[in-house]
Amino acid sequence: MDVKDLKYYVTVVEAGSFSSASRLLHVTQPALSWSIKQLEEELGIQLLERYNHGIEMTPSGQILYEGSKEVLENFARLERSLKTETELYRREIRFGLTTLSSINYMDAFESFRKKYKQYDLIFVQRGSKEIQSMLIQGEIDMALISQPVYFPKLETNANYLKGYYYDVGVVVSHRNPLFNRTELTLEDLKDCEFSMVTKDYAVGNEIPNRCRKLGFEPNIVYQNENWEVVVEHVAAYDSVSVLPYEFSNVLKRNDIKWIKLKDHDVSRFYLQLVTTFDLNNKPEHLLYWRVYNELMAFSQNPLDHYI
Structure with missing residues (x-):
């Protein structure tokens, strides 16, 4: 007796013929009849009464039917669990x-990879x-x-990470002329030429938006998706830029200076972990x-000791 025989038996009972x-x-019907006959012979009991109009279970057949239903449900549950792990x-x-x-956060992802x-x-x-x-276009997970x-669809599965900013x-x-300052506001920069990263970056969007809210249009004379090239433009052409302060530790040079920005809206950007996964799905929720x-x-x- 195997699971296939039990499935055949339950299906015959529930189909009625x-x-x-x-x-x-x-x-085929002969193959199905042979499977049920083999099951009866193996158990040594009659399971079904066969009539022209269909079939009826014997008392023993009723017991096997109820037990088989439970076995098949448990087997299906096991298959789902194994599929999840796979x-x-x-x-x-x-x-x-x-x-x-x-x-x-290289260390965090390396730890995840090993675990x-x-x-x-x-x-x-x-x-x-x-x-x-x-994410919206399904190119990443x-x-x-x-x-x-920026996209309302992402807000449902976006969670801030405390300490990440x-x-x-x-x-x-x-x-x-601003080189000797220890901190600056955006208003201090309104007469400067800006060199900025592109609008593909949050900084590239939010700094110009904040300037407009403060009453002036930033004079952006240069944009590039590469922050190192932006810094090179600042050094060569005396423009100014607003970039993550951490880059000051990565790119050390004597012809530029990084000065703290003082602004209650855009001086600090907090990080979130976001996904388009269906978090009602167990594997995706777990991941x-x-x-x-x-x-x-x-x-x-890691920025705490720089600022």
Whole structure:
């Protein structure tokens, strides 16, 4: 007696005839009749009374029917559990990160990789706004983004990570009259030429928006998606830029200075873990919170000792 025989038997009982059951099971009627006969012989009992109009269960057949239903339900549950584990095994996850997050949280993702070997994290490095667009379009699965969330569809599965943020600073050349300042406001920069990262980045969007709210249009003379090229423009042409302060530790040069930006709206950008996964789905829910919890284990912000 095996699971297939029990499935055949239950289907015959519930269909009410061998002909109906054979159509449901996609097997021939003689093969189905032979399977039930073999089951009766193996158990040494008659399971069905056969009539021209159909079949009826014997008392023993009723007992087998009820027990078989339970066995089949348990077997289906086991199959689902095994399928879940199989889906988790060596699953490829496309993960979006900004340049800064790639640098700062490398240890967290390396820890995740070693702990959960069933996942392959494939990193895609872009600006925060572009990453969000890629999530919406299904090009990546999950991302660590900076505020704000630009697409309402992403807000449901976006969670802040306590201690995860970056502060921004103003970059000026050594020839700039503002070079000796220890902090600056955006109003201090209203007569300056700006060199900025593109609008694919949160900073590239939010700094100009904040300037407009403060009553002036920033004079953006140069834009580039590469922050190192932006800094080079600042140094060469005496423009100013607003960039994550952490880059000052990565790019050390004497012809520029990083000055703290003082602004209650845009001086600090908080980070969120966001996904388009269906978190009602057990494997995706489990994966998302595994990533979240691993990041929280590294929640002491590496920028704290710079600012």
